[in-house]
Amino acid sequence: MTREQLFAQIQQKRSFLCIGLDTDPAKIPAHLHSAADPVLEFNRQIIDATHDLCVAYKPNLAFYESLGPKGWETLAQTLDYIPEGLFTIADAKRGDIGNTSSMYAKAFFETLGCDAVTVAPYMGEDSVTPFLNFEGKWVIMLALTSNAGSLNFQMLELQNRELLFEKVIRTAQKWGSADQLMYVVGATQTTHLRKVRELAPDHFLLVPGIGAQGGDLEAVARFGMNRQCGLLVNASRSILYAGRGKDFAQQARAAAQQVQQQMAELLERHFSQA
Amino acid sequence: MTREQLFAQIQQKRSFLCIGLDTDPAKIPAHLHSAADPVLEFNRQIIDATHDLCVAYKPNLAFYESLGPKGWETLAQTLDYIPEGLFTIADAKRGDIGNTSSMYAKAFFETLGCDAVTVAPYMGEDSVTPFLNFEGKWVIMLALTSNAGSLNFQMLELQNRELLFEKVIRTAQKWGSADQLMYVVGATQTTHLRKVRELAPDHFLLVPGIGAQGGDLEAVARFGMNRQCGLLVNASRSILYAGRGKDFAQQARAAAQQVQQQMAELLERHFSQA
Known part of the structure; x- marks a missing residue:
């Protein structure tokens, strides 16, 4: 998918929502446990209920790997089920020496x-x-993540007074264009979003941390939006587990809709000013 | 496995060799391609031929993931095939926010x-x-890796003149003891091994980069060995693909034996001086 196609989808759906498919077998509704593949059934119903409200799905690999080989089948079938035109992100956080990274790239792409x-x-x-x-x-x-541990290394100050995450972005800007590279910047890090935008004005940012992690969507939009929106904001648990009963998919839809409506307003505000 | 058990195995086998099972379907001998699972068959023959010469096996996850769900079956069966008492390392280079890392831990452990x-x-x-x-x-x-890209961030100098990888080790020393935590330090980084040992005198180091990557085993032993050896030195391609014909397993054994003999000498030298 090109950057223009992604932006077109954002405009059409008035949403820059990414839904994280962090599907935990221990958290899915009891009535699904009799399905042949409870995680797949859960994902299908979530996708059916939300795909017009979001522009991307992001399965987190850990949740599938913890199920063993069967988990990879479930992941592959989940990806197959996502309708054409939605952006799919394997949240894998991989990285290894060259020939190994090529194997990972082959696995995911x-x-x-x-x-x-x-x-x-x-x-x-x-x-x-x-x-x-x-x-x-x-x-x-990964540039600046939403967790407490981001303070350990990402925020370290280098000899030239730059912070490590700033150096990471500045260096990676030479590796890939805005048509092939995005950065992860946590929604809990809004004070640093302005700096990220200085370093990478055109790149899309994947922003986890709203919902269960407590990040502020309005602040993310204020400091992070660019002329093609430039944001994919992820929510996982707050949508997936909005309800725990037979109506979980409707509850998930309601939770996604609430975020989408806020995003529609933020997009309108941003592009009416632009 | 405890640190003492690992050291006992090193003494018994006179080896601190870890064999990386980076099995690439494109590189395994042609006659294996008719097997039901060529990668598994290759791994079994490698393990049969080498398990008395090494103390650990390290499958690299990328190579199995690139094969899709079937690759995970192959990985699980390979791990099952490794004889009791050998140390097994999932080379996965994972890391994510807390609840996700717990899922990864569950997957691997x-x-x-x-x-x-x-x-x-x-x-x-x-x-x-x-x-x-x-x-x-x-x-x-991961502390200091063997690839060229280790220069990008790991070697950055911080405000207090410490290098990033030093800070990473110094910080992680508070997280886990020498009975549960090891560090990756590339064999190509022998000039920094002395510093690593200052920071982490008792921890085992996993050292990739000898063989195909060109690291020097003798220098690694000189600067990296501690009173329980404290080293697991990995070789992958130089052993797995030592031969490409029907005798590939014998060739792999010969290559492993050569490394093991050098290790036996280095251990003897180190512990006779100690």
């Missing part, structure tokens, strides 16, 4: 057919660039 | 039954510590 994969920057250029060699595919690199 | 998993430090404490909550299991954290 070719075997699973995802549009994007999240990668970790610690191993540097030759761990990231193999993911950038796939036409029409995207790399989403 | 419980579903697959590995002794250890490699993790990436970028997301900080709450991405690493969930892996440390499993009795008898190990976390192997």
Whole structure:
């Protein structure tokens, strides 16, 4: 999917919502446990109920890997079920030396057919660039995450007074264009979003951390939006587990709709000013 | 496996060799392609031919993931095939926010039954510590890797003149003891091994990069060995693909034996001086 296609979808749906398919077997409604594949059944109903309200789905690989080989079947079938035109992100946070990163890229872009994969920057250029060699595919690199541990290393100050996450973005800007590279910036990090936008004005940002993690959508939009929206804001638990009964999919839809409506207002405000 | 058990195995086998099962279907001998599962058949023959010469096996997840759901079956069956008493490392380089890291830990320690998993430090404490909550299991954290890209971030100098990888080790020393935490330090980084040992005198180091990547085993031993050896040195391609014909397993054994003999000498030299 191209950046223009992604922006067109955002305009059409008036949404920049990404729904994280972090499906935990322990949290899905009891009545689904009799299904042949409860996680797949849950995902299908969530997708049916929400696909007109979001522009992307982001399955988190950990939840599928913890189920063993069967989990990968469930993941592959979930990805197959996502309607054409939605952006799919394998939230895998991979990164390894060159030839291994190429194998990961093959796993996510070719075997699973995802549009994007999240990668970790610690191993540097030759761990990231193999993911950038796939036409029409995207790399989403960790920059500033939403968790407490982001303080340990990402916020360290370097000799030139730059923070590590700033250096990570500034360096990666040379590796990939805004048509193939995005950054992860947590919604809890709005004070730093302005700096991220200085460093990467045109790149899309994947923003986790609203909903269960407490980030503020309005602040994210104020500091993070660019002329093509430039944001994919993710919510997982607050939508997936909005209800725990037989009506869980309707409850998920209601939760997604609430976010989408706020996004529609933020988009209107941003583009009427622009 | 405890640290003492690992050291006992090293003494008994006079080896601190870890064999990386980075099995690439494109590189395995042609006559295996008629097997029901060529990768599994290759791994079995490699394990049969080498398990008395090494103390650990390290399957690299990327190679199995690139094969889709079937690859995970192959991985699980490969791990089942490794004889009792050998140390097994899932080279996965995972790391995510807390609840997700717990799912990954469950995937590798419980579903697959590995002794250890490699993790990436970028997301900080709450991405690493969930892996440390499993009795008898190990976390192997990336510190200083063997690839060119290690220069991008790991070698950055911080305000206090410390390098990032030093800060990573110094910080992680508070998270886990030498009985549950190891570090990845590339064999190409021998100039920094002395510093690593200052920071983490008792921890085992997993050292990739000898063989195909060109690291120097003798220098690794000189600067990295501690009173329990404290090293697991990995070789992958130089052993797996030592031969490409019907005798590939014998060729792999010969290549492993060569490394093991050098290791036996290095161990003898080190412990006769100690």
